[in-house]
């Protein structure tokens with residue numbers, strides 16, 4: 001899709017650009033300030049972005065800087081006054097694709113956007129080719145990964161819903177993409193959307209689109225992800241974070257194959273395959289009433305479980321060498337090699353960020369490691385200081401980590417009192433039960449004085 005985002009506080013500029021670009025076949029979306037663009041970029045991306053420099057609040061240069069850091073492949077065109085040579089030079093230094101001097105000719109502006117679009121398509125193609133040359137598919141020799149490959153093969157003729165479970169960074173989106181690319185739908189779009197990244201009140205219009213005037217700020221009709229994915233696959237990541245009312249709408253679309261845009265009265269028919277993913281235990285969410293049971297069954301037709309990287313350490317060497325080779329190509333430098341000792345150290349680490357963290361580590365090593373052969377001391381501190389994780393300890397900390405990520409994602413504040421209360425209550429009950437209710441012994445096991453234990457029992461309202 002050829003989408004262009006326009007950022008200008010001047011409504012008349014947005015209006016004329018919108019008209020000209022729509023005529024040239026682009027889908028446009030307008031923003032009156034930079035902050036709204038950054039929010040929208042966290043869950044969706046256009047093919048080209050045009051921004052004014054002078055705007056109230058964050059200006060165009062600061063926006064450009066943020067985009068260059070976080071979305072380096074998105075071409076940005078900066079609009080600036082003719083006289084302001086400084087900001088033009090500045091724009092290039094900060095990574096702008098081009099600058100457009102105001103006042104501009106609309107044909108020139110459209111031609112420039114078209115050029116930016118073509119350039120980004122070319123860059124995307126080259127990146128894909130580099131990836132394909134490096135490795136055609138997903139890397140994984142561990143039995144659990146072989147199981148996943150077998151499932152991708154078995155499902156290649158079907159359009160069944162698939163539910164992928166796995167921690168963050170284990171490759172859920174990659175596997176969803178492979179399921180799409182090996183399906184009869186491969187000629188149509190694969191659209192990915194992360195539920196946890198979208199502000200709650202925008203989820204519905206993001207999925208189903210909206211009509212012009214449906215709510216304040218809905219300046220034009222917008223097609224949602226369902227329409228964009230028509231004939232193809234919609235990948236819904238972090239489905240456990242989908243608000244309950246949207247779950248109800250999703251269920252209806254899956255049953256009827258049609259829906260209404262927000263504010264719309266005419267139904268839209270679509271044929272979309274859903275692949276959902278989550279790091280959470282959906283059965284538990286169902287039990288707690290946070291996830292609809294009927295939707296769960298609808299999505300859970302086929303379930304794939306992606307192992308955490310620490311559970312398939314046999315794949316670390318291959319994955320790491322693959323990422324080292326990719327980042328060397330990207331940065332146009334010699335590819336570095338991992339020594340056996342470095343690989344052994346990497347295998348001992350617990351990789352909370354999984355394959356994504358390994359990929360970032362390899363990018364870091366390509367730049368930072370001094371020689372061609374990477375030794376254990378060249379690894380980032382957190383890896384070289386890693387000690388083998390005790391299985392039992394690792395498990396509960398991992399579960400705690402997941403819970404913590406979830407709470408923070410939900411925007412919770414002041415979480416320590418609740419954590420402390422739960423930890424203490426669990427600690428006290430377990431110690432008392434291990435000591436058959438004997439307080440003095442239980443206090444000793446915990447490492448508190450007897451008075452502290454008595455006070456905590458009262459504070460936490462625990463019957464001893």
Ligand SMILES: Nc1ncnc2c1ncn2[C@@H]1O[C@H](COP(=O)(O)OP(=O)(O)OP(=O)(O)O)[C@@H](O)[C@H]1O
Nearest residue numbers: 138139140167168169170171172173174355356359
């Ligand atoms: N088996 C694999 N082989 C090669 N690359 C992989 C593999 N698994 C993951 N990656 C790479 O690791 C990165 C993270 O993968 P991906 O985005 O698919 O994870 P995810 O589970 O969807 O993460 P999140 O839940 O945080 O969105 C991507 O760049 C992906 O290409």
